[in-house]
Amino acid sequence: MGDPVSTQAPSSRILLVDDDAAVREHIATALSDEFVIDTAHDGIQALKHLLRNRPDVIATDIVMPELDGIEFLKTLRGTPSMRLIPVLLISGHAPDELRVEGFEQGADGYLAKPYTLRELRARLRTMVQAARDRAEASRREALEQAEREAVAERATLLESITDPFYALDQDFRFTYINQRAVDYFQRPREQLLGRSLWELFPETAGSRFEMEFRRALLQRRPSEFEALSPISQRWIEVHLYPTPRGVAINFRDITARMQVAEALRESEAARSAGELRQREAAQRDAIRVRLADALRPLRDPAEIESTANQILRDHLQASQVSYVSEPDGPPRMQVEMAQVRDWTPEEAAFIQEFAERITAALERVRIEAQIRDANRRKDEFLATLAHELRNPLAPLRGAVHLLKRSDLTPGHADRAREIMDRQINHMVRLVDDLLDVSRINVGQVNLRNEIVALNTVVLDAVEAARVSIEEGAHSLDVAVCDEPVLLEGDGTRLVQVLQNLLNNAAKYTPAGGRIQINAARSGAEAVISVRDNGPGIPPEAQERIFELFTRVHPSDSIKVSGLGIGLSLARKLVELHNGRIEVSSEGAGRGSEFRVYLPVLQAPADAVLLGAPEGHKRVAGCRVLVVDDNQDAADSVSMLLALDGFETRVAYDGAQAIKEFAQYRPDALLLDIGMPIMDGYEVARRIRADAHGRGTVLCALTGWGQAQDKQRALDAGFDEHLTKPVDPSTLADLLSTAIRRRNVKLP
Numbered sequence: 001m002g003d004p005v006s007t008q009a010p011s012s013r014i015l016l017v018d019d020d021a022a023v024r025e026h027i028a029t030a031l032s033d034e035f036v037i038d039t040a041h042d043g044i045q046a047l048k049h050l051l052r053n054r055p056d057v058i059a060t061d062i063v064m065p066e067l068d069g070i071e072f073l074k075t076l077r078g079t080p081s082m083r084l085i086p087v088l089l090i091s092g093h094a095p096d097e098l099r100v101e102g103f104e105q106g107a108d109g110y111l112a113k114p115y116t117l118r119e120l121r122a123r124l125r126t127m128v129q130a131a132r133d134r135a136e137a138s139r140r141e142a143l144e145q146a147e148r149e150a151v152a153e154r155a156t157l158l159e160s161i162t163d164p165f166y167a168l169d170q171d172f173r174f175t176y177i178n179q180r181a182v183d184y185f186q187r188p189r190e191q192l193l194g195r196s197l198w199e200l201f202p203e204t205a206g207s208r209f210e211m212e213f214r215r216a217l218l219q220r221r222p223s224e225f226e227a228l229s230p231i232s233q234r235w236i237e238v239h240l241y242p243t244p245r246g247v248a249i250n251f252r253d254i255t256a257r258m259q260v261a262e263a264l265r266e267s268e269a270a271r272s273a274g275e276l277r278q279r280e281a282a283q284r285d286a287i288r289v290r291l292a293d294a295l296r297p298l299r300d301p302a303e304i305e306s307t308a309n310q311i312l313r314d315h316l317q318a319s320q321v322s323y324v325s326e327p328d329g330p331p332r333m334q335v336e337m338a339q340v341r342d343w344t345p346e347e348a349a350f351i352q353e354f355a356e357r358i359t360a361a362l363e364r365v366r367i368e369a370q371i372r373d374a375n376r377r378k379d380e381f382l383a384t385l386a387h388e389l390r391n392p393l394a395p396l397r398g399a400v401h402l403l404k405r406s407d408l409t410p411g412h413a414d415r416a417r418e419i420m421d422r423q424i425n426h427m428v429r430l431v432d433d434l435l436d437v438s439r440i441n442v443g444q445v446n447l448r449n450e451i452v453a454l455n456t457v458v459l460d461a462v463e464a465a466r467v468s469i470e471e472g473a474h475s476l477d478v479a480v481c482d483e484p485v486l487l488e489g490d491g492t493r494l495v496q497v498l499q500n501l502l503n504n505a506a507k508y509t510p511a512g513g514r515i516q517i518n519a520a521r522s523g524a525e526a527v528i529s530v531r532d533n534g535p536g537i538p539p540e541a542q543e544r545i546f547e548l549f550t551r552v553h554p555s556d557s558i559k560v561s562g563l564g565i566g567l568s569l570a571r572k573l574v575e576l577h578n579g580r581i582e583v584s585s586e587g588a589g590r591g592s593e594f595r596v597y598l599p600v601l602q603a604p605a606d607a608v609l610l611g612a613p614e615g616h617k618r619v620a621g622c623r624v625l626v627v628d629d630n631q632d633a634a635d636s637v638s639m640l641l642a643l644d645g646f647e648t649r650v651a652y653d654g655a656q657a658i659k660e661f662a663q664y665r666p667d668a669l670l671l672d673i674g675m676p677i678m679d680g681y682e683v684a685r686r687i688r689a690d691a692h693g694r695g696t697v698l699c700a701l702t703g704w705g706q707a708q709d710k711q712r713a714l715d716a717g718f719d720e721h722l723t724k725p726v727d728p729s730t731l732a733d734l735l736s737t738a739i740r741r742r743n744v745k746l747p
């Protein structure tokens with residue numbers, strides 16, 4: 001009732017097929033004001049349903065267990081009694097190839113998820129109306145046929161009735177009259193005989209009858225005529241025969257025949273109107289086929305529109321036809337005619353159907369193009385990934401062989417360890433990047449929000465990229481910001497972004513190049529630019545390089561490796577910090593410049609301390625308790641931290657950890673989570689419950705880095721959550737920063 005454009009009788013029946021009960025329920029309830037909705041949870045149930053109740057329209061999801069939307073559609077189209085039921089395909093999570101297949105199997109409409117109820121309602125309404133118009137046209141035709149037959153039958157019957165007959169003398173007095181005629185005049189015979197016609201029936205005086213009768217008498221020639229009788233008000237056909245004494249009249253009531261003729265004339269007109277409608281419907285069907293055939297091979301959206309516009313223009317003989325699609329509102333056709341005319345409902349529906357078919361075709365090519373593009377990038381990515389993962393394996397294997405040798409010299413052993421270290425770092429970075437991208441894509445990245453100094457981020461990134469810059473024998477100019485600028489965000493992530501840009505510059509610039517990194521403040525923004533004098537990036541590729549798996553310089557043109565992830569990751573991380581990233585390049589061979597813009601924090605003065613460069617100095621003498629049930633792991637981490645200047649102790653299970661904590665009072669605990677009997681979460685909870693434990697830094701170290709694992713660790717009272725394998729220098733930095741931060745917070 002609330003919908004003012006609703007025109008459907010409430011009896012339109014829709015069969016809704018969807019395996020999601022909630023969706024079925026929701027749609028059925030919402031649309032029940034207008035439609036009778038039957039539901040089925042898959043194609044098989046839907047077919048069973050169809051045997052009982054024939055719907056006006058079927059709306060079916062594509063992806064379903066048992067019999068999916070496409071198979072169901074095929075079955076329908078192969079069954080004569082069901083072939084004509086219109087089908088609306090709905091899909092969202094369906095693999096896109098399926099949608100394309102849906103069109104090929106003869107779906108009448110297609111709706112992509114997410115869609116609004118309003119869209120679904122409008123779509124169903126149009127489809128129901130179109131189906132009804134078709135049914136109505138054929139019903140009318142049958143009715144007219146039946147009528148014509150009845151009329152013909154009546155005519156034959158009337159023909160077989162014996163005619164009335166009478167005779168008049170020269171003064172038009174009745175001299176003879178048969179029973180039929182008596183019946184006709186509805187007077188007793190004795191009243192009629194011997195009396196004049198004009199006298200008995202004054203209404204005939206001056207009529208066509210009088211005129212014809214007198215002429216027959218005068219001319220003495222038989223004649224006949226048809227006229228409406230003033231006496232009976234019926235049509236009669238009159239035959240006049242002159243007799244020696246006057247004139248004999250034989251007539252017959254032809255009212256029925258006249259009516260038949262009239263009816264025939266009318267039905268003739270009706271029939272041609274019906275035929276016209278049918279012809280038009282057939283024409284429309286032919287146009288539908290023509291349109292489908294013409295659009296099927298097309299890939300270019302502009303060509304689809306122009307081809308369809310042309311077909312409709314020819315069909316309507318319009319001067320101009322265009323497809324119009326506006327963001328708010330359904331697509332429609334704009335038709336300009338040389339002569340203004342009103343459309344029949346069928347024509348209007350057909351024109352609208354064009355708009356929908358064009359939309360569906362455009363949707364199809366858009367999806368196809370997306371699939372092709374995604375597939376291409378995925379294939380390229382897989383090839384590159386295989387290559388990238390295999391690259392570090394050869395040197396690793398070589399190093400292992402070296403270490404196994406009995407004649408190994410200490411020098412060789414060091415070298416082998418260095419190689420292994422570097423290659424493992426490389427692989428860890430690759431896998432980390434992959435994980436980061438996938439987490440960001442599913443929205444699972446949590447930034448650790450802290451206050452960091454712009455210059456610290458820049459210098460850390462320079463430090464992290466130093467090896468690759470040195471490998472390329474490039475010169476590096478660093479210009480830090482001359483005023484203290486603070487940023488709010490995840491320092492590690494921001495360093496990762498800049499490191500990535502520096503690594504790219506080092507990687508793509510031919511050996512001996514020049515790289516500059518420059519940090520400055522511009523109003524409310526910090527701007528960090530990374531510039532090189534390498535191959536540059538062609539203008540047409542400049543937006544694309546930030547897309548996942550995009551590589552402009554394939555590895556055979558420039559001898560570099562890469563997965564095409566780095567810049568995509570950089571952009572997403574920058575955007576998570578409410579910033580943006582841009583590239584500019586003056587063209588081939590003229591270098592590239594990447595600029596990162598980040599909002600500047602107006603922070604209280606004491607925060608400067610935390611982010612200042614000296615914040616990363618090691619805190620000598622800090623006590624760290626390392627807890628891991630894997631004794632090797634615990635020992636090695638403990639040794640590495642000791643080398644970095646920490647005081648350390650180890651514990652190999654939860655109970656021992658609690659005991660050590662009470663005696664040793666460490667500044668920080670590095671806790672493995674998965675331990676038998678008492679796991680890391682429990683240890684953390686107990687330590688947080690202890691008065692002395694509140695100021696202790698708790699750092700979880702696990703093999704699982706999912707967002708929910710991190711959350712769980714934070715909930716248990718951890719300050720930090722690290723994923724194994726952790727880089728020892730990162731660990732040392734993180735622990736010292738965290739310990740210092742706690743010390744600042746707790747006086």
Ligand code: ADP
Binds near residue numbers: 545
């Ligand atoms: P990767 O470097 O792993 O291929 P990125 O996403 O970091 O992936 O970079 C995408 C593409 O952008 C690279 O393949 C390269 O073609 C181009 N590119 C990135 N940085 C530079 C640069 N400094 N100079 C020239 N081309 C670059």
